[in-house]
Each structure stands twice: as structure tokens, then as C-alpha cells.
Amino acid sequence: xxxxxxAGFMGTGKSTVGRALAEQLRLPFVDSDERIEAVAAKPISQxxxxxxxxxxxxxETRVLASLLKEESSVLxxxxxxxxxxxxxxxxxxxxxxxxLKADPHTIYQRVKAQAGQRPLLxxxxxxxxxxxxxxxxxxxxxxxxxxxxxxxxEPDEVVEQVMDWLNRVHVDLGERSYDLQIQExxxxxxxxxxxxxxxxxxxxxxxxxxxIDRSYGDAIRTSLEGAGIPHHTLLVPAGERYKSxxxxxxxxxxxxxxxxxxxxxxLxxxxxVIGDLAGFVASTYLRGVRFTQLPTSLLAQVDxxxxxxxxxxxxxGKNMIGAFLQPQFVLIDPNTLATLPIRELRSGIAEIIKHGxxxxxxxxxxxxxxxxxxxxxxxxxxxxIIRRSCQIKAHVVEEDEQESGLRAILNFGHTAAHAVETxxxxxxxxxxxxxxxxxxxxxxxxxSMNMLRAEPVHRLIRLLERFGLPTHLPKADPGVLMSLMDSxxxxxxxxxxxxxxxxxxxxxxxxxxxxxxxxxxxxxxxEI
Numbered sequence: 168x169x170x171x172x173x174a175g176f177m178g179t180g181k182s183t184v185g186r187a188l189a190e191q192l193r194l195p196f197v198d199s200d201e202r203i204e205a206v207a208a209k210p211i212s213q214x215x216x217x218x219x220x221x222x223x224x225x226x227e228t229r230v231l232a233s234l235l236k237e238e239s240s241v242l243x244x245x246x247x248x249x250x251x252x253x254x255x256x257x258x259x260x261x262x263x264x265x266x267l268k269a270d271p272h273t274i275y276q277r278v279k280a281q282a283g284q285r286p287l288l289x290x291x292x293x294x295x296x297x298x299x300x301x302x303x304x305x306x307x308x309x310x311x312x313x314x315x316x317x318x319x320x321e322p323d324e325v326v327e328q329v330m331d332w333l334n335r336v337h338v339d340l341g342e343r344s345y346d347l348q349i350q351e352x353x354x355x356x357x358x359x360x361x362x363x364x365x366x367x368x369x370x371x372x373x374x375x376x377x378x379i380d381r382s383y384g385d386a387i388r389t390s391l392e393g394a395g396i397p398h399h400t401l402l403v404p405a406g407e408r409y410k411s412x413x414x415x416x417x418x419x420x421x422x423x424x425x426x427x428x429x430x431x432x433x434l435x436x437x438x439x440v441i442g443d444l445a446g447f448v449a450s451t452y453l454r455g456v457r458f459t460q461l462p463t464s465l466l467a468q469v470d471x472x473x474x475x476x477x478x479x480x481x482x483x484g485k486n487m488i489g490a491f492l493q494p495q496f497v498l499i500d501p502n503t504l505a506t507l508p509i510r511e512l513r514s515g516i517a518e519i520i521k522h523g524x525x526x527x528x529x530x531x532x533x534x535x536x537x538x539x540x541x542x543x544x545x546x547x548x549x550x551x552i553i554r555r556s557c558q559i560k561a562h563v564v565e566e567d568e569q570e571s572g573l574r575a576i577l578n579f580g581h582t583a584a585h586a587v588e589t590x591x592x593x594x595x596x597x598x599x600x601x602x603x604x605x606x607x608x609x610x611x612x613x614x615s616m617n618m619l620r621a622e623p624v625h626r627l628i629r630l631l632e633r634f635g636l637p638t639h640l641p642k643a644d645p646g647v648l649m650s651l652m653d654s655x656x657x658x659x660x661x662x663x664x665x666x667x668x669x670x671x672x673x674x675x676x677x678x679x680x681x682x683x684x685x686x687x688x689x690x691x692x693x694e695i
Contacts, residue, residue, distance in 0.1 A: 169537065169547035170235060171333075172258050173243045175267035175308060176301060177285060178277035180317045180325055181243040184267065187326045189241040194547070197240045199248065203230050211245075215286035228254055235261040239547045246300075247287075249307045259310070259529040260536055262551055265329055266311035269318045271298045312555075333550070336557040338473065339565050340493060347473065347497040347557050349550060354386045354461060354500055358394030361432055364457075364495060369430035370397040372422065374445040376405040379437045379463055382506060387436065387461070399425055403444065407593040410440045410480050412488065418448045432457045432495065438464035438511070439471035439598065443486070446477030450492035460494045463503040465515025466599055469522070469556035472497050474564040474574075480593070484654055485585045491569055499557075501549050509542075509635075514599025516541065516634050517580075519552050521606060522559045524627065525576045528672030530555050531630075538633045576674050579666040580606035583689075586651035590643065603636040604692060611688040612680055613667035623671050638692070645689040649682070 171188065173181045182198055189196035200211060203226055207214050214223045227245060231254055234242060239262075249255045249264075258264055269277070275294045278285065290296045308314075313332045317325050336347040348356065361368045371391050375384060380402060391398045401421050403414055433456060435445035442460050449458035460472035478489020504512065523531030533551075534541070540548040560577065567574035584605030587596060596604070610627050613619035628638050652663045663685075665677045 169239050169551050170242045170262040172264045174249050174264055174311055177246045178274040179267035179269045181267055183322045184325045185241045185243040195240045198243045200245045212286050250304055255310055260532045264311040266308045266314045268314055268316045273318045336561050338561045343493040345496050349499045349554055351502050353498045355390050357387050358390035361396055362394040368396055368432050369428050371432050371434055373400045373434045373436055375436040377402050407440055410444050412479055415448050422452055429453050429456055434459050436461040439467045442467050442471050443477050446492055447479050450477055450490040457495050460497040464511055466518055468499045468553055470518040473560045485588055513635050514597040517599035517603040517636055519556045521579050522556045524668055525579050525674045526559045531671050535630055575676055576666050579674055580609055582652055582665055583608040586648045589651050600637050603631045607638045608688045608692050609665055609667055611691055615684045618667055618669050639694045640692055641694055643693055645686050648689055
């Protein structure tokens with residue numbers, strides 16, 4: 168189950184804020200200290216007095232492990248819970264952790280009336296003790312996913328900040344910064360958000376395909392009309408083969424005929440194909456107009472809608488023609504996933520797994536522990552994996568917007584994946600399925616080069632297969648696949664670049680993969 172975990176020192180508002188959050192999220196609220204007292208059948212102060220702090224901490228760990236196996240909840244932890252490395256690992260694999268903070272004086276004012284009931288504050292100078300404990304616990308609290316300072320705030324203001332963090336990811340790129348909003352029903356915000364842009368919007372052009380437009384287009388058009396923004400809808404056929412210069416050319420013609428000007432905004436409503444195509448058209452029409460991303464597939468929500476890479480395919484390679492254009496904003500409505508075919512859902516999950524491998528082992532472990540809830544589209548699990556994936560990609564993009572260094576790690580699995588897609592004419596595999604195979608090939612290369620132990624390779628393969636993703640190719644010619652990799656757009660001076668894992672959560676860029684090791688990794692990934 169996915170839990171929203173509130174951590175932090177005593178007196179920071181975990182219980183009060185937690186109950187309010189639970190009401191908003193329609194989840195039960197659980198206080199771990201209350202559960203500990205129920206299990207022990209006596210107050211915590213008595214546990215300390217009778218058994219000592221060491222016994223209390225052992226009980227705390229047992230209760231935490233038990234609570235995290237229960238149904239999703241808003242869970243408030245005791246102030247010292249996360250000091251234990253074991254507890255911290257358990258919590259990070261169960262859901263997002265929000266640490267509530269306050270300055271020592273505020274904490275003292277909030278707890279001084281009950282100081283006698285708090286074992287750790289039964290000292291001559293409780294304020295000094297608070298400062299000491301805060302210093303000791305700082306490194307543990309810093310491991311939380313987010314920090315909210317409650318000093319001077321009312322509980323409802325703290326709740327607002329936590330909800331904002333849950334629903335929004337900021338991509339900090341200076342003048343090109345933008346927000347990703349993750350919220351059910353957020354398509355209704357399109358018109359008001361466009362109306363707030365600093366430069367007036369003359370019109371909006373919605374680019375989508377017929378099926379997606381039928382499901383979600385009316386809500387967007389209604390929002391645009393409510394904001395008084397003139398709009399057009401342009402539909403393109405569904406499928407990767409239409410992400411082409413030919414389709415882009417037809418869209419240019421439609422825009423010219425409708426006299427769409429430079430103050431217009433193009434809205435990309437759909438999956439990765441629509442986002443890449445519409446973004447490419449926006450980046451080149453009239454030398455560039457603004458655009459927004461309204462991704463409806465999981466793959467687009469966690470990957471292609473973030474970072475500004477737009478483009479089209481060529482017969483000789485995927486995404487060989489493209490540009491960088493950051494969106495004005497991205498609106499992610501998790502409700503769109505309810506109509507997504509299971510194969511497309513799994514395709515997005517492959518990219519989410521990729522984010523765990525390249526950046527965050529705890530997130531990878533979370534995925535391992537939540538396969539069933541993710542596949543049944545549990546709302547809390549889905550919002551967590553979407554948000555965490557967006558956070559990871561946003562952080563990488565912020566560090567390296569135009570892929571001059573760090574951003575290359577996002578291509579883990581993609582060198583082989585693009586070759587597989589081209590080899591099969593984009594018809595046999597979805598992009599995510601090809602990435603799944605590509606990640607396995609890259610992991611096998613890393614193992615053969617003594618960069619990665621065997622266990623993480625097996626761990627990756629097991630997780631992919633649990634989600635129903637392919638880990639092997641049918642009969643294929645390794646030599647042809649290697650030739651296609653040589654022509655990949657990321658090859659430098661004829662040298663194929665691979666992103667290779669050294670452990671779950673860390674990868675390195677490799678430009679020197681021996682040809683025999685590459686061939687062997689491909690052969691090992693071909694079904695017998």
C-alpha cells in the first residue's frame with residue numbers, strides 16, 4: 168500500500184496536519200505513537216520508564232513495519248522514528264515522506280505544557296535539549312522527500328503547502344521554468360492558465376488524434392471558451408509512423424490556412440507521439456510559437472512531456488530530426504490512465520523503472536513492493552510513481568537542459584531500444600517495451616564489463632517481467648542491430664554511447680563498449 172508519511176520533531180504539527188490531510192485525501196489517519204501505546208497497553212512515557220529507550224525503539228520498528236503493510240493511510244511518525252536506518256528504509260519504500268519543521272523556540276512553546284509527559288524532555292533545560300535533538304536528527308530528517316516549515320503557519324496553511332507539493336513538480340530553468348500539475352480534472356485549468364500567461368494568447372490550437380480528442384477534447388475546448396480564447400482543433404492519425412515530416416508539413420499547412428500567428432499557443436493532447444510532433448511543429452512554425460503538454464499516456468506523463476525535447480522520426484532512425492522547446496506548463500490528469508490499454512500502461516511503467524535504476528534505489532524498491540497496486544491503478548500509488556518520476560526527470564533536466572552531460576543518463580536502455588524499434592519498423596513493440604529490452608541489454612553489457620554484479624541484473628529482469636514487459640527479442644540479427652546502433656543520433660564520432668548501471672540507483676556513461684561484449688549481450692537477449 169502507498170502511505171503519505173509525516174515525519175519531524177515533536178510539536179511540528181504532524182497529528183493536526185495529518186488528520187486534515189487524511190480528510191482531503193479521503194484516507195484514514197494513523198498515529199504511530201498511538202499504535203505503539205495500544206500494542207504495549209501503556210503510555211510511551213511508561214515504556215521508557217519500565218523498559219528503556221532501546222526497547223521502545225525496537226517496538227517502534229515492529230509497529231512501523233506492521234503499519235506499512237496495512238491499507239493506504241496518512242501516517243504520522245514519532246519524532247525519532249527515522250533516526251533508525253531500518254525505519255528510514257521501510258518508510259522510503261512505502262510512499263512519500265514529508266518532514267514538518269519548526270524552529271526550537273516554536274517547538275518549545277507548543278510542547279512545554281506536556282513536557283513532563285515526554286520522556287526526552289524531562290531535563291532541567293528542555294529548550295536546550297530540543298536544540299540538541301534537532302541537531303542530532305537533522306541528517307535523518309533531511310532524507311525526507313519534502314520539507315515544510317510550520318513556524319508561524321496555521322494548520323490549514325501547512326496542509327495547503329503539502330497538497331501543493333503532492334500535486335506540483337517545478338522545473339527550474341530560469342526564464343524557461345514551468346510547472347507540472349498532477350491532479351484529477353486538471354484539463355479544466357487550460358483556459359485560465361493560458362489567460363494568465365504574461366504575453367497575450369491570440370488563439371489556441373489543439374493537436375490530438377480522434378480517439379483521444381473524443382475522450383478529453385471537449386473539456387479543454389470548454390475551458391478555452393470560458394477564458395475567451397479562440398481555438399482550433401487539428402487531428403492526426405494515431406501511430407508512431409505518423410510522427411514524421413510529412414505529418415508536420417500537413418499541420419503547417421493547416422496553421423497557415425487558419426492564419427495562426429506568433430502569439431498562438433499549441434496544445435499537445437495525447438501520448439508521446441502527439442507531444443513530440445506538436446512540440447516540433449510549435450518549435451518550427453513561424454520560427455517558434457509557445458506550446459503546452461497535456462499528456463494522456465503514462466509514458467508521456469513521466470517522460471516525453473518533460474524536458475522540452477521535441478521531434479519527428481526518419482526512415483533511417485527515431486527522433487533524428489528535432490529541437491528543444493520547453494512547454495509553458497504540463498497538466499497531468501491521472502484519470503486519463505483509466506482508459507489506457509494495459510499494454511500502453513506497461514510501456515509507461517518501463518520508463519518509470521528506468522528512473523529508479525538511474526537515480527533512486529528506494530524508488531526502485533517501492534516499485535518492487537507495489538506491482539499489484541500499480542497494475543490496478545490504485546490512485547495513491549499512481550500519483551506517487553508519476554510525481555517521483557517527474558521529480559527525477561525534472562532534476563536531471565535542470566542540471567543539463569540540452570543534453571551536454573548528465574541528461575544523457577535518461578537514455579538508459581534507449582540506444583538498443585531505438586535500434587529495436589527501427590529494426591521492427593516501429594510496429595512490433597511500443598517504445599516502453601523496446602526500452603525494457605534495451606535496459607536488459609545495457610545491464611548485461613555492464614555485467615560483462617565487471618561494472619555490475621549479477622544480482623541487480625536479475626532484479627531488473629524480474630521486475631520488468633512482473634509488470635508484463637518483454638526482456639527478450641524474438642529471432643533477430645545481432646549484426647543488423649549493432650549497425651543500427653552505430654547510426655543512432657547519440658553516437659559521437661562513430662562511437663556508440665551506452666548508459667550502463669553500476670548498481671540500482673547509479674549509472675555511468677560509456678563510450679568504449681567492446682564489440683564482442685555488445686554482440687554477446689544482444690545474443691543473450693534473443694529468445695532461443
